[in-house]
Amino acid sequence: MTALLAVSDLATHFATRQGALKAVDGVSFSIAEGEIIGLVGESGSGKSVTGFSILGLIDPPGRIVGGSVKLRGRELVGLPARDLRAIRGREIAMVFQDPSATLNPVLTIGMQMRLALEAHGAVGEADARTRSVEVLARVGIPDAGRRLDAYPHQFSGGMRQRVAIAIALLNRPRLIICDEPTTALDVSIQAQILTEMRDLAREFGTAMIWISHDLATVSSIASRLLVMYAGRIIEEGPVADVLREPRHPYTAGLLASLPANARPGMDLRQIPGSTPSLFDLPPGCAFQPRCERRSDACIVMPELVAVGPARRHRCHHPLAGAQA
Amino acid sequence: MNDATPLARFWQEFRANRVAVGALIVVVAIMLVALAAPLIAPQNPYDLGTLVLMDARRPPGYVGTKGFTHWLGTDAQGRDLFSAILYGLRISIQIGIIAGGIAFVLGATLGTFAAYFGGRIEALIMRIIDLQLSFPAILLALVLAALLGQGKVPLIAALVTAQYAYFARTAHGAASAERSKDYVEAALSTPLAPARVVFRHILPNCLPPLIVVGTVQIANSIALEATLSFLGLGLPVSEPSLGMLIANGFQYMLSGRYWISIYPGVALIVLIVAINLVGDQIRDQLNPRLRR
Amino acid sequence: MNALVEIRNVSKRFVPRLSLGERIAARLGQPIETRTVHAVDGVSFAIRKGEVLGLVGESGCGKSTLGRVIAGIHPPSAGFVTLDGAPLLGPDGRKRTRRVQMVFQDPFASLDPRIRIGETISEGPIAHGLTTKAEARAYAAQWLAAVGLPADAADRFPHQFSGGQRQRVAIARALAMKPDMLVCDEPVASLDVSIQAQIVNLLLKLRREFGLTMLFISHDLGIVRHISDRIAIMYLGRIVELGPTEAVYAAPAHPYTRALLDSIPKLVTDSETLVSFKPITGELPSPLSPPPGCHFHLRCPFARSECREIVPIRREAGAGRDVACHFPLET
Numbered sequence: 018m019t020a021l022l023a024v025s026d027l028a029t030h031f032a033t034r035q036g037a038l039k040a041v042d043g044v045s046f047s048i049a050e051g052e053i054i055g056l057v058g059e060s061g062s063g064k065s066v067t068g069f070s071i072l073g074l075i076d077p078p079g080r081i082v083g084g085s086v087k088l089r090g091r092e093l094v095g096l097p098a099r100d101l102r103a104i105r106g107r108e109i110a111m112v113f114q115d116p117s118a119t120l121n122p123v124l125t126i127g128m129q130m131r132l133a134l135e136a137h138g139a140v141g142e143a144d145a146r147t148r149s150v151e152v153l154a155r156v157g158i159p160d161a162g163r164r165l166d167a168y169p170h171q172f173s174g175g176m177r178q179r180v181a182i183a184i185a186l187l188n189r190p191r192l193i194i195c196d197e198p199t200t201a202l203d204v205s206i207q208a209q210i211l212t213e214m215r216d217l218a219r220e221f222g223t224a225m226i227w228i229s230h231d232l233a234t235v236s237s238i239a240s241r242l243l244v245m246y247a248g249r250i251i252e253e254g255p256v257a258d259v260l261r262e263p264r265h266p267y268t269a270g271l272l273a274s275l276p277a278n279a280r281p282g283m284d285l286r287q288i289p290g291s292t293p294s295l296f297d298l299p300p301g302c303a304f305q306p307r308c309e310r311r312s313d314a315c316i317v318m319p320e321l322v323a324v325g326p327a328r329r330h331r332c333h334h335p336l337a338g339a340q341a
Numbered sequence: 342m343n344d345a346t347p348l349a350r351f352w353q354e355f356r357a358n359r360v361a362v363g364a365l366i367v368v369v370a371i372m373l374v375a376l377a378a379p380l381i382a383p384q385n386p387y388d389l390g391t392l393v394l395m396d397a398r399r400p401p402g403y404v405g406t407k408g409f410t411h412w413l414g415t416d417a418q419g420r421d422l423f424s425a426i427l428y429g430l431r432i433s434i435q436i437g438i439i440a441g442g443i444a445f446v447l448g449a450t451l452g453t454f455a456a457y458f459g460g461r462i463e464a465l466i467m468r469i470i471d472l473q474l475s476f477p478a479i480l481l482a483l484v485l486a487a488l489l490g491q492g493k494v495p496l497i498a499a500l501v502t503a504q505y506a507y508f509a510r511t512a513h514g515a516a517s518a519e520r521s522k523d524y525v526e527a528a529l530s531t532p533l534a535p536a537r538v539v540f541r542h543i544l545p546n547c548l549p550p551l552i553v554v555g556t557v558q559i560a561n562s563i564a565l566e567a568t569l570s571f572l573g574l575g576l577p578v579s580e581p582s583l584g585m586l587i588a589n590g591f592q593y594m595l596s597g598r599y600w601i602s603i604y605p606g607v608a609l610i611v612l613i614v615a616i617n618l619v620g621d622q623i624r625d626q627l628n629p630r631l632r633r
Numbered sequence: 634m635n636a637l638v639e640i641r642n643v644s645k646r647f648v649p650r651l652s653l654g655e656r657i658a659a660r661l662g663q664p665i666e667t668r669t670v671h672a673v674d675g676v677s678f679a680i681r682k683g684e685v686l687g688l689v690g691e692s693g694c695g696k697s698t699l700g701r702v703i704a705g706i707h708p709p710s711a712g713f714v715t716l717d718g719a720p721l722l723g724p725d726g727r728k729r730t731r732r733v734q735m736v737f738q739d740p741f742a743s744l745d746p747r748i749r750i751g752e753t754i755s756e757g758p759i760a761h762g763l764t765t766k767a768e769a770r771a772y773a774a775q776w777l778a779a780v781g782l783p784a785d786a787a788d789r790f791p792h793q794f795s796g797g798q799r800q801r802v803a804i805a806r807a808l809a810m811k812p813d814m815l816v817c818d819e820p821v822a823s824l825d826v827s828i829q830a831q832i833v834n835l836l837l838k839l840r841r842e843f844g845l846t847m848l849f850i851s852h853d854l855g856i857v858r859h860i861s862d863r864i865a866i867m868y869l870g871r872i873v874e875l876g877p878t879e880a881v882y883a884a885p886a887h888p889y890t891r892a893l894l895d896s897i898p899k900l901v902t903d904s905e906t907l908v909s910f911k912p913i914t915g916e917l918p919s920p921l922s923p924p925p926g927c928h929f930h931l932r933c934p935f936a937r938s939e940c941r942e943i944v945p946i947r948r949e950a951g952a953g954r955d956v957a958c959h960f961p962l963e964t
Contacts, residue, residue: 059825059826059827060825173916173917173919175916175917176916203691203692203852203917204691204852204854204893204896204897205691205892205893205896205912205913205917206916206917207896207898208896208897208898208910208911208912208913209912209913209914211898211910211912212912230825230826231826231898232826232900233897233898233899233900234898236898236899236900236901236902237898237899237901237910256901257901257902260900260901260902261902267827270827271826271827272900274826274827274829274830275855275900276833276855276856276858276859277855277899277900279859281858281859281860281878281879282837282859282860283837284834284837284838285830285833285834285859286830287827287830287831287834288827288830288831289831291795291797291798291828292795292825292827292828522742523737523738523739523742523743524742524743524744524745524746526701526706526735526737526743527735527737527743527744527803527806528745529706530701530704530705530706530730530733530734530735531731531734531756531757531760531761531810532705532730532731533756533757533760534760537756537760541748541756542745542748545747545748546745546746546747
């Protein structure tokens with residue numbers, strides 16, 4: 018199986034007054050055609066920056082300082098802006114947490130969809146309309162033909178996110194990067210969109226990177242899970258396996274802290290301390306000051322080691338693999 | 342985490358802009374010189390007894406009958422221009438800061454309270470201010486100066502009336518935004534007295550835009566005062582401010598005695614430009630949209 | 634058990650202000666549509682001394698507005714809130730609203746950025762005579778210690794703290810007023826997952842130590858279940874179900890509660906499970922024009938004709954529970 022997208026040693030830094038902020042620091046992973054992976058982490062873990070870096074959407078003072086991103090063998094890092102634009106939307110699309118990042122408030126939905134189609138090849142007005150209605154209907158927008166002439170503000174939050182997803186789907190991309198697309202939505206709407214995205218991915222064979230901070234959401238859509246902490250991947254594996262038998266103490270701690278794993282009214286298991294500042298990372302493993310299993314060895318950054326065919330972790334003292 | 346106080350961080354950032362630092366040095370230097378005018382100036386330009394009519398309209402560098410050099414020449418009454426400019430700056434800065442300060446306090450209080458109370462009070466205050474903003478400030482100041490007569494107090498009153506509305510407008514905009522923030526709701530749920538919420542919480546958070554408007558308005562009131570004095574509606578002739586010095590020399594411009602108008606003009610321009618440069622840098626630093 | 638806070642028929646309406654043109658047109662006899670938002674619509678319940686009542690609902694259901702009414706920030710448009718039997722607002726309301734304090738969702742917005750932590754915590758207590766200026770430092774340190782922060786935090790500004798630490802400060806500020814009740818409006822929603830547990834544990838500890846009564850507002854059903862003794866479910870301004878937490882979670886009586894519980898994705902730890910949740914069909918109606926009858930009927934799989942016309946009244950459904958539904962589910 019050849020990888021659709023192969024990211025290796027990706028590093029994205031932001032130049033600031035206090036020195037280089039290493040938002041993403043040596044991230045490697047790959048996605049197969051039609052695969053859905055979940056990228057999980059807290060704020061500052063580098064999960065969103067990883068998503069933006071793949072599309073080359075890093076503005077100064079940020080810069081991709083190393084590594085490579087290969088789409089079907091073609092290197093994307095260092096590609097001229099024009100070539101990147103041709104890939105964005107056509108082969109890789111992105112859905113953001115806030116749909117207003119995608120939607121232009123002064124254009125009708127139909128117009129925006131037509132522009133998105135025209136950006137990647139000339140289409141007639143009638144064709145554009147047919148295709149737009151088809152995609153809008155597919156993402157669950159009722160009465161799509163009439164809604165084409167509406168403006169973004171005439172849609173509810175959930176519907177706006179659907180429109181953003183429809184625009185992402187327009188050119189049948191091979192990969193969609195979803196950056197917390199349901200975080201701003203209500204529980205009942207989130208569930209609808211999750212189901213639809215999963216079905217769409219299955220139907221069109223689209224691969225997805227689902228970026229989220231919510232383990233439960235990711236576990237219900239992705240097949241493989243990557244956990245990030247302070248700019249690095251610290252654990253990787255099939256979703257169910259990682260959640261059942263986490264190897265990295267951070268993953269284990271996160272899972273244990275969920276209310277579902279505690280008796281109501283009793284204290285939750287908590288990870289002590291706070292998320293480290295990227296300006297002031299501890300030496301070695303970034304999680305070590307908060308870790309119960311740390312030893313003197315932890316002041317040396319552990320390598321991401323493979324365990325078995327599908328799992329990797331970055332820890333000197335991984336959990337054995339029994340119940341967490 | 343940066344442990345410095347907000348003020349210290351502000352200064353660190355300010356220091357990075359050399360032009361602004363230069364401008365700040367100029368402003369401070371001019372202020373110090375103006376403050377120390379009686380010690381530095383070779384002559385007291387207000388004391389008619391020290392003026393020698395024979396030395397009138399002499400060019401820069403002329404050594405007068407009293408034995409000192411008139412580096413910038415003399416005016417029609419035989420005043421040493423260097424001394425006159427120092428005393429003129431003193432008056433200009435004094436009036437600019439007093440008028441700007443009063444306008445600041447008055448405008449900021451009105452604007453903030455309007456935003457805090459809302460409803461009819463807000464509508465009333467803001468409509469009056471809108472109405473006033475639709476008149477050119479210079480026109481308003483002219484009318485007031487003409488009505489109130491000459492002297493420092495009427496001049497300051499005219500300047501304050503012409504300018505407080507800008508502060509009120511800015512304060513109202515900023516305070517309306519702050520009013521809806523959670524920390525104000527937290528203060529309301531405590532509950533704290535309205536005066537404390539306004540003066541301890543809302544107003545300090547509205548200061549950044551007000552300080553920017555403040556620096557610009559001090560420069561403006563100095564210019565406005567010069568304009569009024571130039572037109573003869575400012576201070577009495579016995580206490581020449583920069584505007585009046587320029588006006589006095591105006592009639593001699595074409596006869597080649599340029600220095601009587603030009604040097605006070607240059608002093609005025611340097612001061613106003615320097616204040617504005619400092620104000621620009623402050624605005625850049627305080628405007629969240631221009632920050633990286 | 635006796636009620637500490639009672640909410641009787643509380644409504645909160647927001648009428649968007651008309652523009653000058655619209656007002657003139659209205660005076661001239663033009664029919665101008667006034668769109669009233671019924672953020673809270675005739676809500677009644679009691680919060681017992683020492684209990685934690687969870688208030689759950691989706692965005693726009695009015696839960697935050699209701700919390701602010703109870704905390705005395707907004708006066709209700711109709712109905713009233715009583716504390717120990719006396720009206721919360723009214724003569725000497727200032728003394729009474731002091732006894733209900735609030736913790737907000739976003740600790741980056743709820744702390745004044747220009748004021749040192751020590752003053753943030755002690756200014757309210759000084760204004761209300763709970764401490765003096767001279768003792769303010771020690772007083773603030775005492776409450777900082779209660780939330781697990783060092784005493785020297787008092788000299789620092791909010792921007793020098795992480796989100797979790799700021800939320801601790803916000804909690805200390807509320808506690809320093811020695812309230813009988815704490816209204817927590819999504820206190821962990823904006824925090825990192827690994828920090829959420831710390832704040833939940835802190836609230837649990839404070840509850841044990843001070844016997845606090847709490848209204849815990851959240852959309853996160855997992856956390857509400859963990860912390861609450863009873864829960865109230867809100868939909869478009871109305872309480873649709875109220876009862877002991879475990880009973881409601883085990884067997885919801887209102888179709889909306891059931892649908893909401895079903896729609897949360899759960900952790901999938903075996904590769905066989907494909908679907909861990911079931912979405913509710915349809916959109917959340919706009920609070921500007923809620924549907925007539927039962928607000929939920931458009932999305933309810935069990936809706937019948939009465940549901941479209943008659944507003945269901947809340948009535949008893951089992952021990953200590955009640956539900957506002959014409960055709961409640963078996964419990």
